[in-house]
Amino acid sequence: MQADSIVLGAGIVGVSIALHLQMRGLSTVLVDRRGAGEETSYGNAGLIQREGVMPHAFPQGLADLLRYGVNDRTDMHYHLAALPRIAPFLARYWWHSRPENYRKVVTAYAPLIAAAVTEHAPLIEKAGADDLIVRQGWYLLFREEQERDEAFRKAERLERDFGINHDVVRNDEIRRKEPGLGIDVAGALHWADPWSIRDPGGLVKRYLALFESLGGTFVNADAMALQQRSSGAGWQLPVASGVIEAKDAVVALGPWAGDLTDRLGYSLPLAVKRGYHMHYAQPAANPLTSWVLDSKYGYLLTPMVRGVRLTTGAEFALRDAPSTPVQVDRDEPWARELFPGLGTRVDAEPWKGARPITPDMMPIIGPAPKHKGLWFAIGHAHHGMTLGPATGRLIAEMVTGDTPFIDPAAFSATRFM
Numbered sequence: 001m002q003a004d005s006i007v008l009g010a011g012i013v014g015v016s017i018a019l020h021l022q023m024r025g026l027s028t029v030l031v032d033r034r035g036a037g038e039e040t041s042y043g044n045a046g047l048i049q050r051e052g053v054m055p056h057a058f059p060q061g062l063a064d065l066l067r068y069g070v071n072d073r074t075d076m077h078y079h080l081a082a083l084p085r086i087a088p089f090l091a092r093y094w095w096h097s098r099p100e101n102y103r104k105v106v107t108a109y110a111p112l113i114a115a116a117v118t119e120h121a122p123l124i125e126k127a128g129a130d131d132l133i134v135r136q137g138w139y140l141l142f143r144e145e146q147e148r149d150e151a152f153r154k155a156e157r158l159e160r161d162f163g164i165n166h167d168v169v170r171n172d173e174i175r176r177k178e179p180g181l182g183i184d185v186a187g188a189l190h191w192a193d194p195w196s197i198r199d200p201g202g203l204v205k206r207y208l209a210l211f212e213s214l215g216g217t218f219v220n221a222d223a224m225a226l227q228q229r230s231s232g233a234g235w236q237l238p239v240a241s242g243v244i245e246a247k248d249a250v251v252a253l254g255p256w257a258g259d260l261t262d263r264l265g266y267s268l269p270l271a272v273k274r275g276y277h278m279h280y281a282q283p284a285a286n287p288l289t290s291w292v293l294d295s296k297y298g299y300l301l302t303p304m305v306r307g308v309r310l311t312t313g314a315e316f317a318l319r320d321a322p323s324t325p326v327q328v329d330r331d332e333p334w335a336r337e338l339f340p341g342l343g344t345r346v347d348a349e350p351w352k353g354a355r356p357i358t359p360d361m362m363p364i365i366g367p368a369p370k371h372k373g374l375w376f377a378i379g380h381a382h383h384g385m386t387l388g389p390a391t392g393r394l395i396a397e398m399v400t401g402d403t404p405f406i407d408p409a410a411f412s413a414t415r416f417m
């Protein structure tokens with residue numbers, strides 16, 4: 001089968017790229033070993049984080065490092081046995097998080113995150129996915145005044161420097177909005193710009209349906225079988241019905257991308273921050289209607305189609321190590337205190353996913369430096385659901401030779417080579 005481009009991986013990133021390529025008239029084959037949006041892009045918290053201009057940095061101070069080292073926290077957990085393998089990555093992550101380096105990351109990241117909502121919006125409309133979207137921002141709830149005041153000061157700076165809107169919300173206001181809250185809080189920060197998705201995997205499938213309606217092809221196959229053609233011009237991939245040949249191939253394999261980039265001779269610093277979710281039945285009276293993050297304990301409660309989804313913070317572990325959902329168990333009592341109507345667990349066991357991360361907290365988006373016609377769209381970390389469509393547009397513009405809507409230089413793989 002002849003195509004213009006092959007996209008490997010049908011998470012939010014790969015589906016958005018395939019859709020943008022197809023919309024520009026390139027015949028595109030999208031490949032996954034499973035259905036679309038059934039891995040990391042299924043289980044996340046569904047936030048389109050327009051406010052996420054400051055990516056999650058590695059703790060800097062000794063006191064913080066010692067606190068996390070004890071490994072009894074809710075917001076972060078690690079596997080001791082994984083440390084020898086991931087320590088070099090963590091050292092680089094720590095270095096990029098130092099204030100002088102972090103400032104550069106924030107500046108480079110800002111134009112990409114600014115396109116979060118504006119790039120989802122036309123795709124949501126074309127895909128007829130409005131029923132999955134809530135346009136009311138999200139709430140950061142504070143149990144303590146000190147952390148509230150620090151967060152308010154930071155929000156002022158983000159408003160001034162990046163035009164990100166927020167509201168200061170008092171306890172009585174948040175309780176009117178969410179009458180199911182069980183405790184008085186010290187206040188809340190309402191990030192006004194983000195949108196949220198009531199079924200992230202469902203949105204990816206709607207984008208896939210739009211891609212197919214435009215003539216795109218989705219096939220099940222193993223992306224690891226990708227080969228450069230012997231002439232050096234173009235790429236080929238064996239699938240059940242034959243071999244797909246295309247001029248361009250895009251790697252969008254989320255946490256599995258490193259398996260292929262290693263095989264192709266790249267040694268990119270990629271790791272994962274694992275995360276878990278559990279659904280709970282919504283109460284009949286006063287159901288949760290907002291996306292709320294418990295600032296002290298670092299979990300999110302989100303009103304999804306399937307029930308209230310609790311998503312956990314980060315777990316540093318090897319990608320394929322057995323599941324250790326201790327954070328769900330640690331978060332649950334705090335979530336029940338915050339929202340006593342939370343019903344019984346809906347899932348038989350906690351879902352596990354892996355955020356694909358790079359040490360400088362920014363994705364790799366652009367050409368593969370050593371191969372013609374090969375492109376990378378990987379490492380979207382905490383913001384893959386947010387940035388899928390913006391990444392899709394950027395890759396499609398680079399593939400077609402159009403002027404990219406933002407300067408992609410900061411996202412090049414060459415920064416790690």
Ligand SMILES: Cc1cc2nc3c(=O)[nH]c(=O)nc-3n(C[C@H](O)[C@H](O)[C@H](O)COP(=O)(O)OP(=O)(O)OC[C@H]3O[C@@H](n4cnc5c(N)ncnc54)[C@H](O)[C@@H]3O)c2cc1C
Pocket residue numbers: 008009010011012013014031032033034035036037038039040041042043044045046047048049221222223224252253254255256274275276277311312353354355356378379380381382383384385386387
């Ligand atoms: C708990 C949690 C909460 C999160 N909350 C948010 C949030 O609120 N907002 C946000 O923006 N982001 C959030 N994220 C991050 C976000 O989910 C990810 O960044 C994003 O889903 C990554 O998308 P992706 O397309 O790169 O990867 P994936 O969705 O994992 O897609 C990769 C695809 O590659 C396929 N694949 C892998 N290997 C092969 C192979 N050999 N052959 C064929 N196919 C293969 C997989 O089947 C999969 O479909 C969260 C993540 C977690 C874990």
